[in-house]
Amino acid sequence: MLIGNWKQAYKLWSVQCALAIALVNVLLAALPSLQDYMSVTVYAVVNAALAGGVAVLRVLSQVPVEQLKAKAGE
Numbered sequence: 668m669l670i671g672n673w674k675q676a677y678k679l680w681s682v683q684c685a686l687a688i689a690l691v692n693v694l695l696a697a698l699p700s701l702q703d704y705m706s707v708t709v710y711a712v713v714n715a716a717l718a719g720g721v722a723v724l725r726v727l728s729q730v731p732v733e734q735l736k737a738k739a740g741e
Contacts, residue, residue: 681724688717 676682695701695710705713 679724680727681721684717684721684724688714688721691717 677686692714695705
């Protein structure tokens with residue numbers, strides 16, 4: 668199912684998590700000094716775990732926070 672209003676996609680947990688993973692990957696690629704503290708194996712495991720997290724978040728119902736607060740106020 669596609670998102671009804673794609674401009675609101677940034678509110679979805681899975682999109683936020685995917686963007687965070689992308690940012691971490693860019694930082695690790697851009698900062699070779701971090702490679703001294705994290706081996707390739709650790710990096711691969713962390714990256715795989717975060718990618719698995721994105722898959723889990725895609726399965727969960729992603730109701731915007733505003734709707735949750737509105738339901739709680741009812």
